[in-house]
Structure formats: C-alpha cells, structure tokens
Amino acid sequence: MTDTTSTEQFGSSRVKRGLAEMLKGGVIMDVVNAEQARIAEDAGAVAVMALERVPADIRSQGGVARMSDPDLIDSIIAEVSIPVMAKARIGHFVEAQVLQALEVDYIDESEVLSPADYVNHIDKWNFTVPFVCGATNLGEALRRITEGAAMIRSKGEAGTGDVSEATKHIRTIKGEIARLSSLTKDELYVAAKELQAPYELVAEIAATGKLPVVLFTAGGVATPADAAMMMQLGADGVFVGSGIFKSGNPQERANAIVKAVAFYDDAKVIAEVSRGLGEAMVGINVSDLPAPHRLSERGW
Amino acid sequence: MTVGVLALQGDFREHATVLRSLGSDVVLVRRPEELAGVNGLVIPGGESSVMDKLTRMFGLAEPLRAAVAAGLPVYGTCAGLIMLADTVLDGINGQQSIGGLDISVRRNAFGSQTASFETDLDVPVLGGPPVHAVFIRAPVVESVGPNATALATVADGRCVAVEQGNLIGTSFHPEITGEHRFHEYFLQKVRSAGFRS
Numbered sequence: 213m214t215d216t217t218s219t220e221q222f223g224s225s226r227v228k229r230g231l232a233e234m235l236k237g238g239v240i241m242d243v244v245n246a247e248q249a250r251i252a253e254d255a256g257a258v259a260v261m262a263l264e265r266v267p268a269d270i271r272s273q274g275g276v277a278r279m280s281d282p283d284l285i286d287s288i289i290a291e292v293s294i295p296v297m298a299k300a301r302i303g304h305f306v307e308a309q310v311l312q313a314l315e316v317d318y319i320d321e322s323e324v325l326s327p328a329d330y331v332n333h334i335d336k337w338n339f340t341v342p343f344v345c346g347a348t349n350l351g352e353a354l355r356r357i358t359e360g361a362a363m364i365r366s367k368g369e370a371g372t373g374d375v376s377e378a379t380k381h382i383r384t385i386k387g388e389i390a391r392l393s394s395l396t397k398d399e400l401y402v403a404a405k406e407l408q409a410p411y412e413l414v415a416e417i418a419a420t421g422k423l424p425v426v427l428f429t430a431g432g433v434a435t436p437a438d439a440a441m442m443m444q445l446g447a448d449g450v451f452v453g454s455g456i457f458k459s460g461n462p463q464e465r466a467n468a469i470v471k472a473v474a475f476y477d478d479a480k481v482i483a484e485v486s487r488g489l490g491e492a493m494v495g496i497n498v499s500d501l502p503a504p505h506r507l508s509e510r511g512w
Numbered sequence: 513m514t515v516g517v518l519a520l521q522g523d524f525r526e527h528a529t530v531l532r533s534l535g536s537d538v539v540l541v542r543r544p545e546e547l548a549g550v551n552g553l554v555i556p557g558g559e560s561s562v563m564d565k566l567t568r569m570f571g572l573a574e575p576l577r578a579a580v581a582a583g584l585p586v587y588g589t590c591a592g593l594i595m596l597a598d599t600v601l602d603g604i605n606g607q608q609s610i611g612g613l614d615i616s617v618r619r620n621a622f623g624s625q626t627a628s629f630e631t632d633l634d635v636p637v638l639g640g641p642p643v644h645a646v647f648i649r650a651p652v653v654e655s656v657g658p659n660a661t662a663l664a665t666v667a668d669g670r671c672v673a674v675e676q677g678n679l680i681g682t683s684f685h686p687e688i689t690g691e692h693r694f695h696e697y698f699l700q701k702v703r704s705a706g707f708r709s
Contacts, residue, residue, distance in 0.1 A: 220629040220667070227628045230648045230688055234557045234590070237521040253604055256566065258521065258559040293604055293619060294559055295649065317625035317649065340626045474520050474566055475542065 223340030228362035231295065231317065231342060232426035235259055235363075235449055239439065239470050240428070242266050242453040245284070246291035248462070255466035259295040259317070261451065262288040267324045267371030267507070268454035268493065277325040279307040285314050297344070302511055303329025305338075312341040318363070319343045321356075323510035324370045324453075333511070336360030346430070348381045348508055350388035354409030354417075355512075357425060364423060366447070367508040368431015371454050373495025375432040377508055378442060382429050386446045392418040431508065434459070434492045436472030436485050443476030460490030513702060516541040516550035520566040522558020522591060526687040530695050536702075544575045548709055552585040552702035555592030557648070557685050560619065561604045563591055573610065580612040585678035585705050587698040593674075593681035594619060594651050601654060612679050614657030621652040621670070621683075633684075635664045635673065638693045645672070645684035645691075652683055678705050 221227075238258025243249040244266060252260050264280045265273065279300055289296045295317035300307035302321055307328070311319050321334050323346050333356065336343040342362035347353035353364045366385055368378030388407075392414065395403055400418055404411040416424060429442040430451035439450045452469055459465045468485035475481035503509065515531050517524045519540035528538045531554065541547055553576075555563070567573040580586060580596075588596040595609050599616040603609075622628065628649055632642035643664070653671040656662050663673035664682075672683035678701050686694045 220631045222626065222629045224630055226646055226688070227630055227648060230646055230685065231625055231628065233523045233526065233688060234559065234648055236523060236525075236558070237519075238559060238562060253561065256562045258562055289624075293602065294561060295625065312626065315624040315626055342625065470562070471566070471569065475570075 225362065228342035229425050232344070232363035235295070236426060237474060238449045239466075239473050240297065240449065240451045241456055241466060242451075243288060243457070246287045248457055249288045249291045251463050252456075252466060253292045253294050255463060256470035257294060257466065258449070259297055260288065260292060261297045261299065261320060261453070262316070263299055266454040266457060268373075268458050270324060271371040271505070279304070279310065279325070282310065282314055285311070285316060289315070299325055300334070301325040301328040303327060303332050303334060305334045308334050308339060312339055316341065321345050321361075323367060323507045327510050333359050344428070346508070346511055347385065349384045351407035351409055352511065353385060353423060353427075354407060354413050357423070358410055358413060361425065363426050363428065365428040365430040365451055368429065368433070369498045369501070370431045370507050372432050372498055372501070373434040373455060373493040374498045375434065375438045375441070377498050378429050378431045378433060379445065381431070381508070382442060382445045382447055385427065389417055389421060389423070393421045432498070434495065436468045436482055439469045440472045440476040440482050443473055449473065455493055458493035460492075465489050465492075513537065513699070514539055514550050515699070515702060516547060516553040518553065518555045518563065518567075518592070520570075521562045522556040523685070523687060524556040527554045527556050527589075530687050530692055534692060534695055534699060536699060541572075542570065544571050547572070547575055547579060550584075550709060551705070551707050552587070552698065553579070554698070555586060555588040555595050556687070557590035557592065560591040560594035560600075561607055563595060564603075564607050564609065567610070568608065573608070576610045579709055580610060580679070582707070583678055583705060584707050584709065585698065585701045586612065587680045587694070589682050589685050589687060590648065590650055593617060593653075593683055596679055596681045597653075598657070613674055613676050613681055614659035615653045615674055615681075616655045617651045618654050619651050620649045622647060622650055625649055631666065633664045633666070633672070637663050637675075638697060640693065643686070643691055643693065644689050645686070646689055647672070647684050650683040678707070
C-alpha cells in the first residue's frame with residue numbers, strides 16, 4: 213500500500229520482514245490477559261502473542277479455536293509497548309482483516325487455531341500488517357513465503373511441553389537449506405519441483421544459504437535449555453507458548469528463558485538461570501498424541 | 513580497527529556484516545570483558561527494553577556508561593538510539609538508558625507496525641543522494657538539547673538522526689538497506705577518536 217501524498221511507503225516487504233529482523237535473539241511469549249502481558253514485558257519478552265487460551269488449554273478443552281475477542285487484544289495492546297501479535301485461523305482472511313484493523317503488529321496464521329480453509333492459506337500480500345506462518349519443512353516455509361509471509365516459525369507441537377517436534381522441524385528446515393546449497397543449477401529445477409515451491413525462491417536460497425525471512429522456532433519449548441538448544445540449532449529466536457504461564461513460576465521462568473536465548477551458547481549462564489525455577493509445565497509426550505490431535509499436521 | 517557490536521538481542525549480525533565489508537574487525541559484545549580493546553561500538557536495532565534489561569543484568573550498563581563518558585564512539589540505530597538518549601519519554605517500568613546524547617526520545621512514535629514505512633531522507637552531513645531509510649516501529653527525537661545536533665528530519669519535521677561528539681543515533685536502519693554511508697561516517701569518527709578502552 214503506498215501513501216499517495218508523500219514518498220512514504222507502507223507495508224513493503226522490507227518493512228514487514230524488517231520487524232522480524234529486530235525481534236531476533238528474542239523470546240515471544242503467549243499471553244492471555246493484560247496481567248500476563250505485563251509480566252512478559254517486564255521479563256524481557258521482545259513481543260507478546262495475544263490469545264484467549266494457550267495451546268495446552270486449547271488441547272485439553274477441545275472445540276473450535278478461533279481469533280481472540282478484540283477487547284482482549286485491545287487490552288493487551290494498551291498494556292505493553294513491545295510488539296503485540298495475534299493469531300488468525302489458517303485461511304481466515306476476515307479474521308486477519310479484523311486483526312489488521314485492531315492494529316496488531318504481526319498476525320500469526322496459526323495451526324494452533326482450527327483451520328478455516330483446508331485448501332488455501334491467506335493471501336498475505338493483500339495486507340499492510342506482516343504475517344508469521346508455521347512450517348514443518350522447507351517446502352512448506354517457501355509456500356508460505358510465496359503467499360507473503362514475512363517471518364517463519366518452525367511449528368513443533370504446541371501445547372505439549374515436548375520439544376522433540378520443534379527439534380525435528382528446525383533440523384529439517386536447516387538440513388534442507390544446506391542440501392540446496394550443495395546442488396548444481398540443473399538439480400535445482402527438480403529440487404523446486406520436489407519442494408513444491410517457485411524455482412526463483414529455491415535458487416535464491418541455494419545461493420544465500422538461508423531463508424529470505426527470519427526463522428523462529430516454536431512448539432514445545434518449556435525450559436531455558438530447550439530455548440538455547442533451538443538457538444544452537446540455528447533458530448533466530450523462540451516462541452514460548454504454554455511453557456511459561458503453565459509453569460510453577462512464570463515470572464522467573466520467563467526471565468530465565470530470555471537470558472538463555474541471549475547467552476544460548478554459554479552453558480554456565482544456562483546452568484545458572486535453570487536453578488530453582490520450580491515446576492515446568494507438566495506436558496504431554498508427542499508420541500502419546502493420536503495423529504488427529506497433532507496440530508503440526510494442519511497446514512500444507 | 514576493532515568495532516564492537518552489542519549482541520544481546522536484535523539485528524546485530526547485519527551491522528557486523530556492514531562493518532566487515534568496510535574493513536573493520538568486529539567483536540560481538542555481550543559481556544563487560546568483550547568491550548576491552550574495541551575502538552568503537554554499534555548498538556543495533558531490536559527491542560530497547562530487552563537490551564536495557566540484559567545490559568544491566570550482565571553487568572554491561574555501567575562499563576558502557578563509563579566508556580561513553582571517556583569518549584568511546586558509538587552508533588545506535590532505532591533501539592540503539594533509544595539506548596544512547598539521555599531521556600526516554602515512554603520507557604517500560606524502570607527502563608533506563610546508557611545515555612550520552614543530549615536528547616529526549618519517544619519509542620514507537622509513529623504508531624503500530626502498520627504505520628512503519630520506508631522513505632528517502634536528505635542527510636546533508638553525508639553529502640550525495642538522499643538516504644533510503646526504513647522506519648520500523650521507530651522512535652523519534654522529540655527534543656534536541658544544546659549539545660546535540662539534528663542530522664535529518666522526516667517530512668513532518670520530526671528529528672530522526674542526531675550526533676554529538678563521537679555519538680551518532682538514527683531512528684532508522686541503514687544496516688538492512690545496503691546504505692553504508694552512516695557506517696562510513698561513524699568509522700571516520702572511530703578513526704579520528706583513536707579510543708582505547
């Protein structure tokens with residue numbers, strides 16, 4: 213969208229992707245009310261994700277999960293000065309229009325909510341507000357970027373406190389990028405076909421060795437060591453959903469995860485911040501989840 | 513010549529890349545001892561409230577203040593500008609800054625992300641064509657004290673770049689647009705200051 217009265221340009225890819233660049237090395241925390249948002253900001257979150265129920269509750273309560281009440285989102289925007297993100301259902305472009313009208317800073321088109329369209333994702337180029345989307349592999353990430361996503365988060369398995377899927381997804385994406393870099397030009401055509409992604413984007417990634425947008429990790433991060441492991445595996449930052457406010461001492465745990473992400477390669481710091489945090493969220497082993505209840509399989 | 517980049521959070525790698533391309537040695541700074549030996553420092557874009565918290569928690573804030581007072585050249589972009597401001601008008605509870613620039617800044621002064629923008633700016637001190645500037649939930653300098661000098665303003669007249677002695681601050685991010693003139697200008701200051709910590 214271009215402002216016709218001046219040379220100022222709003223909603224460009226550079227501006228959208230740029231906000232994610234500024235969030236790097238940071239922790240984005242799920243919050244369900246203004247009080248939690250305050251705790252998150254004070255603990256050093258780089259942004260908060262405003263939602264009505266954290267994934268662990270969505271999982272245990274069941275039912276259709278939708279965009280949050282605008283009043284809730286407004287109250288969180290009013291409470292904090294760091295960026296506020298909010299979730300729309302996959303393919304629900306009207307929820308996204310509403311979130312843009314509420315002036316959230318980022319929209320997460322999220323598999324944690326119930327999909328609104330099992331065929332199409334949102335055409336994210338139509339929006340001034342940037343989008344982050346989940347991905348379990350490189351092809352999925354590239355399809356989202358093609359649709360206009362300005363940031364990718366590997367999905368993991370939200371609401372479990374089990375980091376194994378997060379590990380699998382970030383390793384998969386990183387591994388597939390590394391593989392692309394080793395291919396010759398003629399092999400990249402087939403790689404694009406296999407990834408089901410545009411050749412130009414595939415060739416760009418083969419040349420640069422990285423995604424053109426920031427890559428965070430999400431889904432099951434519950435401890436400072438989990439968060440630091442995601443960083444060591446190459447994530448630009450982490451989302452922590454249920455892991456903070458479903459734990460025994462949210463404030464201390466939030467603080468500790470922020471420090472562990474900044475010093476992700478310093479085991480002494482991680483050891484220090486891991487002391488006396490009280491109980492982590494109880495969690496569910498992903499292997500105990502029947503396949504239809506795995507959120508990471510939503511989106512394609 | 514060694515330039516430190518504060519690497520607690522934000523787009524510090526982009527700054528490191530620009531500085532290396534201009535021939536500097538770069539050290540990522542997260543701990544007080546990593547400040548030793550730097551001839552200049554860049555404070556990147558990111559979230560100022562997080563950088564403030566981490567610099568204090570890991571014992572960097574006081575050494576940084578001392579180094580700025582002793583003449584360390586520092587360039588801050590966006591959050592970095594906020595960190596260098598003597599007064600932050602709307603910080604979070606208890607937010608502090610390193611200070612050094614005789615200015616008052618307001619965070620997120622343009623509004624939410626949908627009001628973020630890119631534009632061309634005249635920056636007379638750099639000479640040459642306008643600077644293409646990206647503003648991302650950017651701060652503005654609401655008042656410039658007698659010791660600081662405004663370097664650029666946006667169309668409505670609000671100040672978005674300042675300098676004072678060896679310190680430079682910009683509301684926008686040359687590090688993500690391929691614009692190297694601010695970094696070159698900063699490196700000139702680093703060279704002529706000859707600062708050793």
